[in-house]
Amino acid sequence: MSGAPLVELSGVGVRIGSSQILRDIDLQIDAGEIVGLFGANGAGKTTALRLIATLIRPAQGRGMVLGADLTSPDRYEIRRRIGMIGHVPGIYPEMTLGENLRYSARLAGVATTKIPEVLAAVGLAGAIDRTAGASSHGMQRRAEFARELMIDRSLLLLDEPHSALDRDAVDLVEGLIERKADEGGAVIIVSHDRDRINAIASRSVELTGGTLT
């Protein structure tokens, strides 16, 4: 890891169907950085996060994330080290919060014994046996943060992490972000609340019409 950037995109473009969503993206993120990503609705922020998470293949340019080329099969190996929290919770409503975490833990090869601990950390110790569908939106988002705590990630991609969380939980998230940076990881935060992000981010970039400005 020694000094190599965690994310390195040069001239990257993303196309979905016939539209060019992202264009000519150059971005380098080093260990320890907290980067704010701003931009209007529809500018391509979520798409950029999914690109960096290796979930969308770039149509142009070259990108490396955690040492893996975005177009090589290596990217399957490093996915485990990338955490992402999107607009809509990615958990299964029929399963309990505990079961959802257990599923992620087993996929990632993490000990399931950590589950009660991380749920307690996000204030959901009492909700381990509640199905996700019967949990409030904020509880579901907290459970996603518990997942990111449990699987030790090097890169965290957060899409509006403050939404749906109450003040206690927001403090938790900001603590998590700062700890991740201290430990030598990196965090990218998408948000529309610039003041809040500027307070914790080490720098910020702006996406306008598919390009970074």
Place this chain on the structure above:
Amino acid sequence: MSGAPLVELSGVGVRIGSSQILRDIDLQIDAGEIVGLFGANGAGKTTALRLIATLIRPAQGRGMVLGADLTSPDRYEIRRRIGMIGHVPGIYPEMTLGENLRYSARLAGVATTKIPEVLAAVGLAGAIDRTAGASSHGMQRRAEFARELMIDRSLLLLDEPHSALDRDAVDLVEGLIERKADEGGAVIIVSHDRDRINAIASRSVELTGGTLT
């Protein structure tokens, strides 16, 4: 309507399965009010909004909304006048934004000729033929606001209206909220961002463990 409160709950409780989600809610909202609704994650805010929207039946107590009893069949008649924007967009991803609005308009008996106008008002004039699934989260939320503009509502229930919206859109939403209150309607806003809400709300209530405090 002359002076009668738009919402009047007395001793209302809501039960889902075996848990008592809301208890002993007394709330009165008059025309022209903008009410902030605060509370921790899982406190029951979303449930309270769905109760007021007549989408959940109260298990105890009595409630009137826009003149209709919450347990009488009248409530089906007044639903058209209640707008709600929840955590997750309630639009059909396979349909275009225009088609989604057209669907709502035809249900509500509103002229479909208003669609381009309201889409333009939320800054989506160019996206009328884009499928909702291919629109960004913020664009979907904007489309929901366009729907609320199009169907003329008396009561607006907003669950974290600021999330996913960029600064332009937030201004738009706050304008809409204030206009609604001026026109003699009422607005309830759920949020965790107290400063922002206190700036526009005429008063605020707090939900803790299923009761208003």
Place this chain on the structure above:
Amino acid sequence: MQSQTRIRRWPWIAIGLSLAVAFTLSMVSPADSVQGDLVRIMYVHVPSAWLAYLAFFVTFIGSVAYLITRSLRWDRIAAASAEIGVYFTGLAIALGMTWAKPTWGVWWTWDARLTLTAIMFFVYLGYLALRRTTDDQVLRAGRASVLGVLGAIQIPLVHFSVIWWRTLHQPPSLVRPDGPAIQDPMMLAALIGGVVAFTIVYVSLMVKRIELIHLEDRKVDMESAVERPVAGEAVTAPELGASS
């Protein structure tokens, strides 16, 4: 209120008396020329089946009335009647099977009436099972009444199945266009006596069951005043220090 919670005793007496009369009638009636004493099963088999029809028809009426009036009283009538109907259907099937073994040589066979009767049995078992899944009385009544209405379609289906598919089971012998096929007055009397007795049993059981369901509902209502889990209880302030 008072009269609804008073425990009545007359239904039990009525049940005992009418069953005794029916039993005597079926024993003194003559043996059949072909079936011998086996025919005595008929005096229970047939009234059971008919009472099952009656009971499910009352469920149907109760369900429709509930949907129109939204009064829980009708729902209780529908529920009580379905329960009793299930007993009678079960009895008819059980006796039919005991009758089938000596006469047809098998317990069960592919036959439209048999299959449809079994489906009817399960539909109303399902109706009862559905009622157990929720203790919210309004929701329960709404859902159960759907099934209460739909299930009634089974009644004509079972009854006419023997005409539509001419198979093993006996065609209608009493209620049919060209008059009753049973000629022996004693046999007819035993059959009619059985039906009357079973009807009294049905009515008596209905009275008891409605009483009981009413009490159960009140018990649930009172329980709901006691503490239940409350929103937000499961959520506490996060403590980041706790992890790692």
Place this chain on the structure above:
Amino acid sequence: MTTGFWHQVAAVIERDLLRERRRGDVLWITIPFGAIALLLIPLAVGTDAALLRQIGPGMYWVIVMLFGVLVAVGKASSETLPQQDASSLAGLDPAAGFVGRSVSSGVLLLIFELVVGLVAVGLYNISVIGIPWLVLTLVLAAAGLALLGTLTGAIVNSTSAGTTLVPLLVAPLSVPLLLGATQAYDGLRFGHSILSWVLVMATVVLIVAMIGVLTARPLQET
């Protein structure tokens, strides 16, 4: 039933057909597999032409019924809670929702019946007789199954315990439908009057439609 009611019905139909056109799961998955199923029967039971001719119509109806109900159940329960809330608050009368959904499922089912029917006619050498009556039974069957499936879907959607209820609802009602359809065809084939069977089917359609409309509101409650 006001004109508002029928406008809502039209809006729901339009929505369902649009969604189906974009997703294409009936058109591109259900219909091909249904056709293949019919193709497989001769392979499975042996290619005796007389036998196939005899059981062909019955098989056709069984497959139509199976798929029909499943498709309609699926369509009816393919909405998320926020989508349902939004429709309700646009003023959608639950009864109009029920009717609209039934019509759109019925249209899809009719397409299914026609496509699979052509395959059946070709494969089993079934004679096509009494076209007007045949069309009537096809329409009635499609309507009945669509209504049944939609009602079932509404129930599945409204309760967590609802799923267990589905087969119980479907069983009693699908019997007369299937019976009517097959017996009507037999009637046509042997020249009997089929009016009574058509009436049976029409009655079921009416009953289910009435139940659906009557119970639309209580079923939507949560």
Place this chain on the structure above:
Amino acid sequence: MTTGFWHQVAAVIERDLLRERRRGDVLWITIPFGAIALLLIPLAVGTDAALLRQIGPGMYWVIVMLFGVLVAVGKASSETLPQQDASSLAGLDPAAGFVGRSVSSGVLLLIFELVVGLVAVGLYNISVIGIPWLVLTLVLAAAGLALLGTLTGAIVNSTSAGTTLVPLLVAPLSVPLLLGATQAYDGLRFGHSILSWVLVMATVVLIVAMIGVLTARPLQET
């Protein structure tokens, strides 16, 4: 294939079965409905006992195939994009996802085969012979249909355009499966060797499994 791979497969199976248990749509809708279908066939084609005995096994397999594929397709495409993203980022190898999903669908299918099979045996008086071979064909058919359905589901789910036609290409693969199953049963009944049919089925299972594993990654790309 490392142990990590099989741990992931196990996690996916557990997830699918848990979700199914909570939703109950196979257990409470598809299985009872399949049983009802078998019950209705005699009403549709006539209650001639000899005829029923003859066509019984074929009907059984047709119903298993129809439901099987649809169940597996449905299961495979019942995930939202955020759910898929979360699984991918927990490190789920797409091939492990394919295998896991196929196994869980296969288990459900096997239950379906057994329950519906018991009904078929009871109703049609089918003789149960050569149990070990029968079990083998049941397992192979369940595996094949599950794999086929999962593959179809993955294709339907993949967002790249132009895939709507693919089910049409995949569907014919079910023909050799069904043929194998019915012919194997006939072979058992008449005492012929059924090894070749079992091999046909095993080959199809292997081919579909290979296609599925090999295309798992490209199909997941967006």
